[in-house]
């Protein structure tokens with residue numbers, strides 16, 4: 001098979017995660033570019049992210065709880081596009097629920113930190129660099145500098161708090177961000193801080209040389225396989241409960257005879 005679309009020019013941590021869970025999923029999302037319908041959870045995540053991004057665009061003194069609520073209309077205009085509204089079949093009841101739950105998350109966030117006293121180096125920072133021959137792309141929620149002068153990657157999470165036994169999986173994406181930062185700024189962040197803003201929990205991990213090198217090597221190997229599969233015209237499906245359960249391409253796979261696993 002010859003693909004109609006070109007290969008993406010760079011690999012992002014989330015697409016790397018798609019590829020590692022199932023190469024066919026990467027193909028559908030990144031090569032065939034078949035849109036994945038918006039879900040309520042993903043929309044709520046984007047909505048809260050949009051408010052926090054708008055909040056940090058203000059002068060520090062203006063980043064109050066009241067001001068965050070006042071950014072609602074601007075966030076909705078960005079996030080609730082016609083496509084998203086159609087995917088969600090958004091009605092007045094769902095919209096009220098989305099607003100109320102986002103307000104609850106903002107209440108929790110303002111207990112976790114006071115954004116008036118946070119002075120980021122960057123917000124929604126788009127980094128596009130080549131690392132060890134692999135083109136990488138990442139968008140960081142926030143890059144802070146701590147009291148000791150070290151860079152800290154900050155990532156907002158609106159889902160539940162993961163089991164600490166799976167830290168290496170939880171931090172995998174952001175550890176690749178550390179490699180992007182090092183390549184772009186010539187300075188490796190010292191730590192990664194995940195803010196679970198729906199739960200009021202912070203998870204933090206130091207960034208080590210060994211781990212960053214391992215993440216880069218893993219991305220490098222994946223990119224090499226991606227280009228090979230693309231040239232071969234076939235990205236194999238590797239169904240598993242973890243990969244398939246929330247995959248948007250289940251019907252497409254079943255129609256192609258792939259034994260999708262959802263238990």
Ligand code: SF4
Pocket residue numbers: 021022024025028237238239240243244247248249250253258260261
């Ligand atoms: S449904 Fe399963 S096998 Fe098919 S693309 Fe998604 S993860 Fe892969």
